[in-house]
Amino acid sequence: MKPTRTSPRDPPLILAFGAHPDDIEFGCGGVIARETLAGNAAHFVVCSRGEAGTHGSPAQRSTEAKRSAARLGATLEFLDLGGDACIEVRRAHVVKLAGLIRRVRAPIVLAPTPVENQHPDHTALGRMVREAARLARYGGVQALRRWPAHAIDQLLFYAITVEAEPVGVPPVLIDVSAPRIHRAWREAMAAHASQARTRHYLELQEARARVQGQRSGKTLAIALYPNDPLVFSSLTALGRAARHF
């Protein structure tokens, strides 16, 4: 796998935020693999070391996260927002996240859905990334003066569990059926080995992707939830919708 390297002048396509070391991989790892395998760069920001989890020390979890990101061809950094199970919606955190968005300058931002009935770190991070994407493009925010304002193109949410899927919001489906995409995704999830529950989670994610794939005539697809309406200049850009069986 040879993803195109990015230079400081050349921002990655994707900036993905995760609350815990394995969230990005489990929630949308296949989408990442699809883009990096096509030569588009991705950068991960992991906002805890999973220190509240039942299994795996913070050190182990961090190592696993790095390996997993490497398998997906993504770069990774950690960001401290108070620690696992302790991420609260704080304006100071939002400013940190906005600074990061300005620094990385990716057009596409991925974050966990801000749906309430799931791990509260996910909800809090999803909300804060949305607020940060807004702050990142306001010119007058003193605390962000260090970087020029940056307006992203798309904020897309990923859901790690069924409960985290926004009710009544139709997703866009990203085709991840290609075997080498599937393989990269599986291996990235499996890289989180300390997690006794990983096998279980891995199967849940594959079953979810299979459901989304089957409904759209593919083998595997991942659902993402756009924060804003999509804008097109022609109907020809819409492609083929998921067919209903």
Add this chain to the structure above:
Amino acid sequence: MKPTRTSPRDPPLILAFGAHPDDIEFGCGGVIARETLAGNAAHFVVCSRGEAGTHGSPAQRSTEAKRSAARLGATLEFLDLGGDACIEVRRAHVVKLAGLIRRVRAPIVLAPTPVENQHPDHTALGRMVREAARLARYGGVQALRRWPAHAIDQLLFYAITVEAEPVGVPPVLIDVSAPRIHRAWREAMAAHASQARTRHYLELQEARARVQGQRSGKTLAIALYPNDPLVFSSLTALGRAARHF
């Protein structure tokens, strides 16, 4: 305006259904203009002659519809589903509509939203077109044996009034800001001259397009509601979302 002519072998890009002579123009005429001006063909199916309206005879209404379609570079035919204010959801109508979808073979189908609290002809037609798009691809329907099965790519709904907009369903926005698109749309709406209320309607539609345009950094945009989730093979196909102000 020189839209590319289609031959019988070369199906149009768009097949648009309207319950009344002016519905397509008022609901999504700008989208039609945008595509025909780019050389994509469009075909209109108008399912009544507006005979229940307060103003304009059926003959006048038909003439206006033809002129308006011509202004948009679209072809037009009438289909009888029981008459204005009398369109009921009937399986026999669905079969007629499915036959038409098979005959025309356009990849993109436009219809009024099936939302309940609007003119009941719109609701009934929206529902029946959805059912027809499904029947059109089933191989075993005896009544449709005359044409080979046809699976459309996209079913998109347009809303003629605020009430007809589906609640909680995010639209896709189609940019119709270009002056010659805007002009074609205005003139197509104005072609429905018998309608005393036309001026009024025309302003409503422009104000609605202005709201959708402003929210997405354009001058004018028209909201369409996809029946099924959109499927993409890469995030790069999503373009730039509507930004929030």
Add this chain to the structure above:
Amino acid sequence: MKPTRTSPRDPPLILAFGAHPDDIEFGCGGVIARETLAGNAAHFVVCSRGEAGTHGSPAQRSTEAKRSAARLGATLEFLDLGGDACIEVRRAHVVKLAGLIRRVRAPIVLAPTPVENQHPDHTALGRMVREAARLARYGGVQALRRWPAHAIDQLLFYAITVEAEPVGVPPVLIDVSAPRIHRAWREAMAAHASQARTRHYLELQEARARVQGQRSGKTLAIALYPNDPLVFSSLTALGRAARHF
């Protein structure tokens, strides 16, 4: 498999309605297997012969439906409601269905969800079974005088596709993880052999059951949607909810 035989005096536990020969098996076959394997009887009412499908003659489809029901230990009858792809909501059909509910006298009735954006036969049947369950317990309906009124205990909807799942309505999940339940379900689905698409459907249903199972700590679970709030006399009857991961 030895399901307890029912006598005319002894109504089955379950009366399941399907619009097409394979709907019950694909939508909730695992639930049926679970009950019949425990000795509870089930009766299927199939409301078309699948004559609009792309593959399989009506005769083949009927034979497959009988074999599949037999594999699940269920009895089966066909009911004519106008034919495949032609089931409309008609009061005369509702009366037929209500008569059947009175005749069979099962406490639990299963039907497809009445959600709009799916095969219209499913929507129509789901609505009509709901109306029929109501008529079945009204004393004064002349057309139903032949059988005494019958009030069912539960009307539960099953969804054959993702689109058919009611938005925002939490399901009850029925555990179908036991290998012999799983085997009976698979074989019942596979009995619909004429359907080229069966393999595909079968995988979709298993992936859906895997998602529902994984979220609740089981291997496989099927989601059913109660028409009415559940009533309990003690909190101890609620058991263990699906845990969120």
Add this chain to the structure above:
Amino acid sequence: MKPTRTSPRDPPLILAFGAHPDDIEFGCGGVIARETLAGNAAHFVVCSRGEAGTHGSPAQRSTEAKRSAARLGATLEFLDLGGDACIEVRRAHVVKLAGLIRRVRAPIVLAPTPVENQHPDHTALGRMVREAARLARYGGVQALRRWPAHAIDQLLFYAITVEAEPVGVPPVLIDVSAPRIHRAWREAMAAHASQARTRHYLELQEARARVQGQRSGKTLAIALYPNDPLVFSSLTALGRAARHF
């Protein structure tokens, strides 16, 4: 009334959280009475002394709460989360609540609904109990090391007002029609005597229970809102649904 006493080894069936001294009684007192009268223990955690209320001193309110809990056969403790009208969603509070859930080890937890448009203390407490129930079962939370992890069976929300009822979420209804249950509930509500508005509230709660009862063929029923889908191993466990009139 002789509820079964619990020993430290024998956790109560129910752990109920209230933001103010009378919330549990008014929101779900009948359900508590139903269980304690059947010999199941219940423990109340009241998170303020009602010190912002128009009537009644904190001391009076505390005494009333104790008497009311005693009437219901429940034990009670107070928990300080910042004071009446001052309960904010704070991770430190969540940890406190999670510790309490681990200490008490009840399988069933009751809390106010986390719906927004009601007394903000209710919203905040409902959200925090949900988060706490999650933390309580994570093995690695340092601040909770004192008690072993505990996974609850059910988190059920109660609504004190019409506004607090979650929109579109079907409740489970608990039958509280038995005269001695009704009497215990009434007397527990009446025990909050300092509240000039009590009479009023009491009537509101009885009217709400009467509505839920009438719709399900009972005299009185209380609606509870499960946080997670219910999981059953057989349809026979569902009992009889609320019938519609």
Add this chain to the structure above:
Amino acid sequence: MKPTRTSPRDPPLILAFGAHPDDIEFGCGGVIARETLAGNAAHFVVCSRGEAGTHGSPAQRSTEAKRSAARLGATLEFLDLGGDACIEVRRAHVVKLAGLIRRVRAPIVLAPTPVENQHPDHTALGRMVREAARLARYGGVQALRRWPAHAIDQLLFYAITVEAEPVGVPPVLIDVSAPRIHRAWREAMAAHASQARTRHYLELQEARARVQGQRSGKTLAIALYPNDPLVFSSLTALGRAARHF
């Protein structure tokens, strides 16, 4: 009670539609009483004779309906739409209803909510009255040429059961606390004596009105659901909202 008599030149304030002989009284009888006691005329249109009910012959039911309407000071007529339990959505029925709306010319129209999960006659009638109110103001409908077009001011829906209340739609609440209003309403409901279930229904309606009353600082209030947004020329017309407790 001395309601102001209306002459043919002087249309009543209210035109209320009911599917069965007791629907109007049970769903919104208090609102009717409130207006007729203030001298505003009301006219009832009852669309069946209750011939499918468990108790009461059509003749008895008709007599009771007349007595009940008289008690409320309303005039009454019957309209045949196919019979009890047989009301289907038909364009021919809509035309009949629209004709009636034109003939009566009341500014305010009341009808059962068009919510799906209730007695199907209610759903069908609610939908058809909505369509009829629209047809009534279109100038060109041939079948309605006999009467001049009429645009109503308000279409308000009433709900006879909890299930019939539209989900997520805030009602307007009409205060019916005054003892003589309450008395008239009770007696009108009680006039439907043949119905064994009447006592039960009566209590359900009073409990529902008590809940709506209590939440808004009144004794009794009835919830109505406007079909369209209310338009005001000043905020001072809004009065006092329901306060939340």
Add this chain to the structure above:
Amino acid sequence: MKPTRTSPRDPPLILAFGAHPDDIEFGCGGVIARETLAGNAAHFVVCSRGEAGTHGSPAQRSTEAKRSAARLGATLEFLDLGGDACIEVRRAHVVKLAGLIRRVRAPIVLAPTPVENQHPDHTALGRMVREAARLARYGGVQALRRWPAHAIDQLLFYAITVEAEPVGVPPVLIDVSAPRIHRAWREAMAAHASQARTRHYLELQEARARVQGQRSGKTLAIALYPNDPLVFSSLTALGRAARHF
């Protein structure tokens, strides 16, 4: 324009809260103009100086806000809640806002909608004003002892963008078509001259008002979202609903 002056004894009709210097004008300035032109007083509370905006210094923004309020005939004060882009939901802020509500004693309170997907300052302020309106009428809140409790009549939300409109909640529409109302509103918006984006915003607001006006047979109308159900003592108070075209 000569709005009636209020004395300390004579509270204004309206108390309007805005997060930024131009929010009230853009969100509901026409409604304010309508009332002040009729002689009803209005008071604005602006909760930041717009210091995070891309254009305009805090000093300029403050001056513009004062001029704009003056043009609308409203008085104005600033309230510090942490600064532009830094308004968090804090109980201390809620107490401040409640104190202000008690001090001003207006029956009608206006605030931004608490919808999530918009500028987070708007969401936070909308939520806090709702909580403050509640606290303002509780007798026992120590921190508010300085002023007597005050129960408002109406809490109405205004939306500054399409995204801020609550999904599925029908608005009340206030007619602002009169030319002098329109002129006052336009000029008040234009008074925020430092904002490069003002022209753009101004057009967005006018287009939104035109859409709401057109749907209700007016030229211009502004949508407000009541927090609580409206209560009326007669149907005659409802006036004429928005007609659907």
